[in-house]
Amino acid sequence: MSDSGFLTIAEAAGEIAAKRLSPVELTRACIERVHALDDRLHTIVHLTEERALAEARAAEAEIAAGRYRGPLHGIPIGLKDIVDTKGIPTTCQSKILQDNIPDADAACAERLAAAGTVLIGKTTTHEFADGGPSFDLPEPPARNPWNTDHFTAGSSSGTGAGVAAGLFLGGIGTDTGGSIRGPAALCGIAGIKPTYGLVSRAGVAPAAFSLDHIGPMAWTAADCALMLQVLAGHDPRDPASASRPIPDYAASLGKGVKGLKIGVIHHFHEVDYPVSDGVRRGIDAAIATYHDLGAEIHEVSLSPLQDWGACGSLISITERAATYEEWARTRLGDFGERVQRRLMLGALVSGVDYVQAVRRRRELRGELRAAMEGLDVVLTASQTAEAPKIDAVPLWDTFAAPSFTMPFNVAGYPAVTVCAGFGAGGLPVAIQLVGKPFQEATLLRIADAFEKATPFRAARPPMRAAKAAA
Amino acid sequence: MPQDLDDQSLEFLLARAGLTLNAAQKAELKSVYPGIAAMAARVRQKRGIMAEPAHSYGFTEEDL
Numbered sequence: 001m002s003d004s005g006f007l008t009i010a011e012a013a014g015e016i017a018a019k020r021l022s023p024v025e026l027t028r029a030c031i032e033r034v035h036a037l038d039d040r041l042h043t044i045v046h047l048t049e050e051r052a053l054a055e056a057r058a059a060e061a062e063i064a065a066g067r068y069r070g071p072l073h074g075i076p077i078g079l080k081d082i083v084d085t086k087g088i089p090t091t092c093q094s095k096i097l098q099d100n101i102p103d104a105d106a107a108c109a110e111r112l113a114a115a116g117t118v119l120i121g122k123t124t125t126h127e128f129a130d131g132g133p134s135f136d137l138p139e140p141p142a143r144n145p146w147n148t149d150h151f152t153a154g155s156s157s158g159t160g161a162g163v164a165a166g167l168f169l170g171g172i173g174t175d176t177g178g179s180i181r182g183p184a185a186l187c188g189i190a191g192i193k194p195t196y197g198l199v200s201r202a203g204v205a206p207a208a209f210s211l212d213h214i215g216p217m218a219w220t221a222a223d224c225a226l227m228l229q230v231l232a233g234h235d236p237r238d239p240a241s242a243s244r245p246i247p248d249y250a251a252s253l254g255k256g257v258k259g260l261k262i263g264v265i266h267h268f269h270e271v272d273y274p275v276s277d278g279v280r281r282g283i284d285a286a287i288a289t290y291h292d293l294g295a296e297i298h299e300v301s302l303s304p305l306q307d308w309g310a311c312g313s314l315i316s317i318t319e320r321a322a323t324y325e326e327w328a329r330t331r332l333g334d335f336g337e338r339v340q341r342r343l344m345l346g347a348l349v350s351g352v353d354y355v356q357a358v359r360r361r362r363e364l365r366g367e368l369r370a371a372m373e374g375l376d377v378v379l380t381a382s383q384t385a386e387a388p389k390i391d392a393v394p395l396w397d398t399f400a401a402p403s404f405t406m407p408f409n410v411a412g413y414p415a416v417t418v419c420a421g422f423g424a425g426g427l428p429v430a431i432q433l434v435g436k437p438f439q440e441a442t443l444l445r446i447a448d449a450f451e452k453a454t455p456f457r458a459a460r461p462p463m464r465a466a467k468a469a470a
Numbered sequence: 471m472p473q474d475l476d477d478q479s480l481e482f483l484l485a486r487a488g489l490t491l492n493a494a495q496k497a498e499l500k501s502v503y504p505g506i507a508a509m510a511a512r513v514r515q516k517r518g519i520m521a522e523p524a525h526s527y528g529f530t531e532e533d534l
Contacts, residue, residue, distance in 0.1 A: 210524075210525060236532075306512065307512050307513075309509075310508070310509035310510075310512035310513055311512070311513050313509055314506075314509050314510065314513060317506075321487075325487075325488070328487075328488075328489060329487075329488035329489065329490075332489065332490065332491075340495070341498070343489075344489060344491065344495060344498075344499050345499075345502070345506065346487060347483045347484055347486070347487035347489055347499070348475075348483060348499065348502075348503055348506045349506060349510070350510075353509075353510045353513070355523055356510070356513045356514050357513045358523035358524050358525055359513075359517065359521050359522070359523045359524070360512075360513040360514075360515060361523070361524035362521070362522060362523060362524040363515065363517070363521070365524065396498075396502055396505075398502075398505070399502060399505040
C-alpha cells in the first residue's frame with residue numbers, strides 16, 4: 001500500500017501544487033486502503049470510487065493546465081452521511097431514509113467540491129447523528145483504528161476513524177453535543193466545532209437546530225484551518241448563518257503562543273467529573289507544554305459541568321423530538337433502539353422546562369463571556385476517558401456521565417480537540433481548547449502550536465502501520 | 471417537581487406526545503425520569519421575570 005494517504009492535507013497540498021504528487025495516485029492510495037481496511041473499520045457506508053477517480057483526474061488535468069484552486073484541490077475527503085450529496089445516497093444511517101438520494105448538495109459539500117476536493121465516500125454516523133454504537137441499523141458502527149474492539153465516539157464516527165486510518169485526509173463532522181470533538185479525541189485526530197453560524201447547516205439533517213454545528217476533522221489543526229477556510233462564510237439558506245469577514249486561518253499558524261493567555265477549567269475534570277488517569281496526565285502535560293512555550297496560564301471557574309449538561313440535554317432532547325415527531329409517532333419501530341430511546345425522552349420534557357433551559361443558556365453564555373475576559377482561550381478535557389469497548393457504551397448514555405463538550409454547544413463558542421498523548425491500552429487522549437466567538441484563527445494557532453511542540457502527530461494507528469508494512 | 475412518574479402520568483405524557491410504546495419501553499422511560507427531573511431542576515435558577523431566553527426573535531433585512 002502506498003503511504004501517500006498518510007500525508008496531512010498541508011503536506012499533500014504542497015506536493016500536488018508542486019506537481020510532485022498526482023491527485024489520481026493519492027486517491028488510488030486512499031481507495032486501496034479503504035478496500036484493505038474498511039471491512040474491519042466500517043467507516044464508509046457508501047464508497048464513491050468511480051466519482052472519486054473522475055474528480056481526481058479532473059483535478060489533475062486542471063492543475064496541469066495551470067488552474068490550481070488551492071490547498072484542497074485534489075485532496076480526498078469523506079462526508080458524514082447526514083450531509084446531502086446530489087445523486088449520492090444520504091441515508092442518515094437509518095432504515096427510514098434508505099432510498100433517499102438528494103437532488104442538491106448541502107452547503108458544506110458544495111463548498112468542498114468547489115475547492116476541488118475528491119469525495120471518497122459517505123461516512124458512518126450514528127442514526128440521524130444520535131444515539132450511540134448500534135448494531136440494529138442498516139450498517140454496522142465504525143470501529144476505532146487504534147483498537148477495533150473499541151468505540152470511536154460519535155456521531156461523526158466514520159469521519160474520525162477514516163481520517164485516523166488514512167482512508168481520506170479530512171472530512172466533515174457535525175456536532176450537537178460533541179460529535180466532532182468526541183471522535184476526534186478517541187481516534188487521535190483534530191476536529192473543530194466552529195462558532196455557531198460560521199459554517200452553514202443548510203442541507204445537513206438536523207439533530208437540534210440551535211446546538212448543531214458543522215465542521216472539519218483532519219489529522220492536524222493546521223489541516224482543519226485549511227478546510228475551515230473553504231467552509232466558513234455566510235449562507236442565506238441557513239437562518240442562523242453569520243455575515244462576518246472571514247480571516248486567513250492559516251496565516252496565524254506558526255506564530256507560537258508566547259504571551260497568550262490560557263484559562264484552565266480544572267474543576268470540570270477534577271471535581272465535577274474526575275477523568276481517567278490517562279486523560280488527566282494528558283491535560284497536565286499540555287498545560288506544562290503551553291507554559292514552557294511562553295503562554296500565561298490562569299485558573300477559570302464556571303458553573304458545574306452538570307449545569308451545562310442539563311441545559312444542553314433538555315434543549316437537545318426537545319428540539320430533536322420536535323424535528324422527528326412525525327416519524328416518532330408513525331414509525332418509531334423503524335428507528336434503531338438507541339434513537340427510539342432518545343425520542344421517547346421528548347415526552348418527559350415540558351415546554352416550560354425547555355424555555356427555562358433556554359433562559360439558563362443565556363446565563364451560562366454570559367458566565368463564559370465574563371470568565372474569558374482577558375483570556376485568549378480556555379482549556380479543558382474533551383472526553384472522560386480513553387475509548388471504551390464498543391459493546392460497553394450505556395444505552396442511556398445521556399445520564400451516564402456529563403459531557404465535557406456540550407458546554408460549548410450551549411454557548412456556541414468555537415472549540416477544537418487535539419491529541420494529547422496516549423493512555424490506557426495505547427488509546428489516544430485529548431484536550432479541548434475553546435476560543436471566543438469567531439476567533440477560530442487564534443484557537444487554531446494555539447492548537448497547532450501544541451501539536452508542533454509534542455510528538456503525538458508522528459504516531460499512527462497500529463493497524464495502518466501493520467498494513468502499510470505488509 | 472416530582473422525582474417519580476406514576477403510570478397514569480406516563481400514559482398521559484405518552485398520549486400527548488403521540489408515542490405508542492410497549493410495556494418494556496414504558497418501564498425504561500419511567501426508570502430514567504428522575505434524570506430528566508434533575509435536569510429540569512438544574513435549569514431553574516433564581517431569576518427575575520425579566521430574564522430573557524437565549525433565542526430571541528427579530529427582523530432581518532429580508533423582512534423589511
